[in-house]
Amino acid sequence: MSDREKKFSGKTLNDILQFVAPGAPIREGIENVLRAKTGGLIVVGHNDKVKEVIDGGFYIHSAFSPAHLYELAKMDGAIILSDSGNKIVFANAQLVPDSSIISSETGMRHRTAERVAKQTGNLVIAISQRRNVITLYHGELRYVLRDIGVILTKANQAIQTLEKYKSVLDQSIVNLGALELEEMVTFRDVLQVLHRFEMVLRIKNEINDYVNELGAEGHLIRLQLTELLSNFEEEAALLIRDYKYGSGNDHYPILKQLQDLSSLDLLEDAILLKLLGYSPFTNIDEVIMSRGYRILHKIPRLPGIIIEKLVTKFLNLKLILRASVEQLDEVDGIGEVRAKKIKEGLKRLHDQLDIDRQI
Numbered sequence: 001m002s003d004r005e006k007k008f009s010g011k012t013l014n015d016i017l018q019f020v021a022p023g024a025p026i027r028e029g030i031e032n033v034l035r036a037k038t039g040g041l042i043v044v045g046h047n048d049k050v051k052e053v054i055d056g057g058f059y060i061h062s063a064f065s066p067a068h069l070y071e072l073a074k075m076d077g078a079i080i081l082s083d084s085g086n087k088i089v090f091a092n093a094q095l096v097p098d099s100s101i102i103s104s105e106t107g108m109r110h111r112t113a114e115r116v117a118k119q120t121g122n123l124v125i126a127i128s129q130r131r132n133v134i135t136l137y138h139g140e141l142r143y144v145l146r147d148i149g150v151i152l153t154k155a156n157q158a159i160q161t162l163e164k165y166k167s168v169l170d171q172s173i174v175n176l177g178a179l180e181l182e183e184m185v186t187f188r189d190v191l192q193v194l195h196r197f198e199m200v201l202r203i204k205n206e207i208n209d210y211v212n213e214l215g216a217e218g219h220l221i222r223l224q225l226t227e228l229l230s231n232f233e234e235e236a237a238l239l240i241r242d243y244k245y246g247s248g249n250d251h252y253p254i255l256k257q258l259q260d261l262s263s264l265d266l267l268e269d270a271i272l273l274k275l276l277g278y279s280p281f282t283n284i285d286e287v288i289m290s291r292g293y294r295i296l297h298k299i300p301r302l303p304g305i306i307i308e309k310l311v312t313k314f315l316n317l318k319l320i321l322r323a324s325v326e327q328l329d330e331v332d333g334i335g336e337v338r339a340k341k342i343k344e345g346l347k348r349l350h351d352q353l354d355i356d357r358q359i
């Protein structure tokens with residue numbers, strides 16, 4: 001599990017980053033305080049644990065507004081917001097957390113923020129007066145918000161990298177398709193495509209993290225990501241369906257596992273083989289037969305239910321390719337016209353993949 005997916009008092013870092021992302025009123029308030037250089041200490045949530053550490057101050061009970069937060073930050077002490085952040089509950093509060101809680105911070109504001117977060121499990125935001133930094137504390141988590149310009153540059157670089165990897169992936173999918181229609185696919189070919197899917201997933205995860213942190217500022221990046229990866233998940237699920245061991249309907253759970261794993265280490269062949277349900281010691285130069293789901297989905301106007309029936313009857317692409325029009329006609333829902341269309345479609349696909357392939 002990546003740091004961003006780890007739960008801290010029930011919330012992940014991504015949840016917290018979305019809560020304070022640009023576009024959210026609380027972020028506008030925080031940015032105002034940062035620019036005014038007054039510094040600030042904000043606790044989100046006013047529960048019993050928080051009440052225990054408050055000394056002094058006064059109740060406000062007003063709706064949250066960025067301007068209001070900025071005005072209150074001019075006073076000393078902490079501001080306490082409601083759980084959802086839509087109310088300012090308390091201001092000018094002296095916070096007195098347990099001093100035996102270990103803190104790595106030196107300044108009093110940040111030490112207090114870290115200790116209160118650890119003691120209460122609430123989100124605490126420290127806005128530094130001198131260093132132009134916003135630090136988030138939540139339970140054991142400490143995260144310094146990065147400059148939006150820096151994240152945008154990184155996100156744009158990641159999009160360019162994604163474009164390159166995506167085109168490498170697309171080419172390897174074309175090559176695989178050509179091999180499938182020639183019945184010459186080995187485990188090695190399938191694993192190579194899966195590795196490329198994995199690389200694309202890895203960059204997608206990274207960009208998603210940037211998008212979360214960018215909030216409204218990440219709109220264009222989000223659009224580019226969606227555009228670049230349209231059909232990506234479906235293609236990956238069909239590939240898994242074609243090659244996984246056993247014919248059960250667990251291709252999406254396997255894809256989810258691949259997604260989860262790819263946010264950690266680069267996956268080895270043995271892990272991918274296991275994910276597909278094979279022994280990690282499988283000889284990867286052995287020939288493997290596609291069931292045909294992915295290729296059949298490329299034939300225009302061929303409904304999913306018919307594809308399902310074709311694979312159930314013929315078991316793999318090799319036997320579907322070798323079936324005559326009469327044999328295809330025997331499948332429920334396929335008449336002579338459709339049987340011919342399937343044969344023509346497969347032939348056309350083969351010709352096209354032969355032109356586009358690079359092996």
Ligand SMILES: Nc1ncnc2c1ncn2[C@@H]1O[C@H](COP(=O)(O)OP(=O)(O)OP(=O)(O)O)[C@@H](O)[C@H]1O
Nearest residue numbers: 039076077078094095107108109110112128129130
């Ligand atoms: N326990 C506390 N409760 C509420 N507010 C506090 C507490 N401790 C410090 N502060 C606030 O933080 C302000 C700055 O303290 P200090 O300079 O020691 O912190 P810092 O962590 O170095 O932060 P900065 O980077 O903003 O200077 C204080 O003036 C006060 O308003």
